[in-house]
Amino acid sequence: MNRAARMTRELLHSATIMTVDPADRIVEGGWLAIEDGRIAALGSASNQPAIGGFDRVTDLSGHLLMPGLVNAHTHSVMVLFRGHAEGHSLLTMDGWYNTIREPELAMVAEDVAPAVALSCAEMALSGTTTFCDQYFFAEEIAGAAGKAGLRAVVAYGIVQLGDEVRGAEELARATAFVEGQRSADGRIVPWFGPHAPYVDNTEALLAEEVVVANRLGCGVHLHMACGPEDNEETLARYGTTASVALEKAGFFNGRIHAAHCLDLSDEDIAVFARAEAASIAHCASAGLRSGREAICPVVPLRKAGVTVALGTDNVAANNAYDMVAEMRVAGLVASHRERQAQPISSRELVRMATIDGAKALGLDHEIGSLEVGKAADLVAIDISGPGYSPVPDVATLLVYSGSGRDTRHVWVAGERIVDDRKLTRRAFADIRTDYATAYEIFWRRVAARREAA
Structure with missing residues (x-):
């Protein structure tokens, strides 16, 4: 049953509406009508329709109504590792392998759903309506995201680690996942997710992944330019960076969505700019916590015409799913990198967290x-409490004074999945209880495996 069909017409009114449309319109005292899961109309108080024809009417005085936030890069299962990577950089091969990969070997399918459920709950409660995931157990992630009601691009994680047979097997499994996983309601979109170039996916495998992805009409989501390891092999073999080498191999002929990209040269930026459908997920908080000196060159990338979205990365590297906080950190690190006050405006940061994220995912x-x-994917954020005050531009208020925890209502495809700060499909307390049990079982299993070794 289509859950949105339970209430086909809804009117939201008296809100400050930040449309993020091509004209970047902001409507004070605005209204928006939802019909059959889609935005039917919106406008100002002067032309608000009569409330009698709606199944539900909500007064959003003191609220900001805006598009749902798009978390363009995360690994939802890895909430299991939150707090376990302190003092380690997950953007280096050693840090990732020793801190994350080793305990991952103890993971089983039963661990996934409770972890994803908690991640989806935290995302929804802080205003995220769409997320881009890349990990193992893709079918379980897709199932749990579907139950949560969020929109998700789920990339099947492929780790080759120098084993050609394993790489071929993983590509075959990923292909089967993409072919069989498209959800009827369109909320779950399957992709390919090679972990990283050269570090654990060979040039040949990456090129083949793009060919298959193009045939199936989906994208490829991976990590790139996270550290010197990405370029070591190509510099030794070709005298070029990984981006340049992959362009020559045909990798950028598909929809490529690359996370992090801290170490990009001007030539690398040109590669992304030349590609028809290449984008970058900037994970500012995770980059800072990694201890890497490099910062994703967002300003030069945007000037070159490259789509740059925002992501949290996993919550072992970041610890939070708050995309409002991610906008703020992205703005701050851009100022630091460029040695210029606010080279990215607040409105641009909002666009990076909404429409640019959607563009990166082909949505x-x-x-x-x-x-x-x-689609009526939108959030209502309470801007009437402490920390909020009248300002010339509500985007600045949100980015530099706001918090995702001020989210009050959330809709996905017209379905209200958060109503007055409470999840509607399943109680948060139940989700957290199930997760606590799964967390304890997983880490007991990790400890037993270490003892046996």
Whole structure:
């Protein structure tokens, strides 16, 4: 049953509406109508329709109504590792392998759903309606995300680690996942997810992944330019960076969504700019916590015309799913990197967390802005409490004074999945209880495996 069909017409009114449309309109005292899961109309108080024809009417005085936030890079299962990577850089091969990969070997499918459920709950309660995931156990992630009601691009994680047979087997499994996983309601979108180039996916495998992804009409989501390991092999073999080498191999002929990209040269930026559908997920908080000196060159990338979205990364590297906080950190690190006050405006940061994220995932025709005909993926944030005050631009208020925890209502495809700060599909207390049990079982299993070794 289509859950949104339970209430086909809803009117939201008296809100400050940040549309993030091409004109970047902000409507004070605005209203928005939802019909059959889509935005049917919106406008100002002067042309608000009568409330009698709606199944539900919500007064959003003192609220900001905006598109749902898009978390363009995360690993939802890895909430199991939150707090276990302190003092380690997950953007180096050693840090990732010794801190994360080793305990991952004890993971089983039963660990996944409770972890993803908690991650989805935290994302929804802080205003995220769409996330891009890349990990193992992709089918379990897709199932849990579907139950949570969020929109998700789920990339099947492929780790080769120099084993050609393993790489071929993983590509075959990923292909089967993509072919069989498209959800009927369109909320779950399957992709390929090679972990990283050269570090654990060979040039040949990456090129083949793009060919298959293009045939199936999906994207490829991976980590790139996280550290010197990415470029070591290609510099030794070709005298070029990984991005340049992969462009020559045809890798950038598909939809490529690359996370982190801290170590990009001007030539690398040109590679992304030349590609028809290449984008970057900037994970500012995770980059800072990693201890890496490099910072993703967001300003030069955007000037070159490259789509740059925002992501949290996993919550072992970041610890939080708050995309409002991620906007703020992204703005701060851009100022630091460019030695310039606010080289990215607050409105641009909001766009990076909404419509640019949607564009990176190939979903901008459907989500990312409040426009008539698009899916009703939107959030209402209470801006009437402490820390908020009248300002010339509400985007600045949100980015530099706001918090995702001020989210009050959330809709995905017109379904209200958060109502007055409470999840509607399943109580948060139950989700947390199930997760606590799964967490204890997982780490007991990790300890037993270490003792046996």
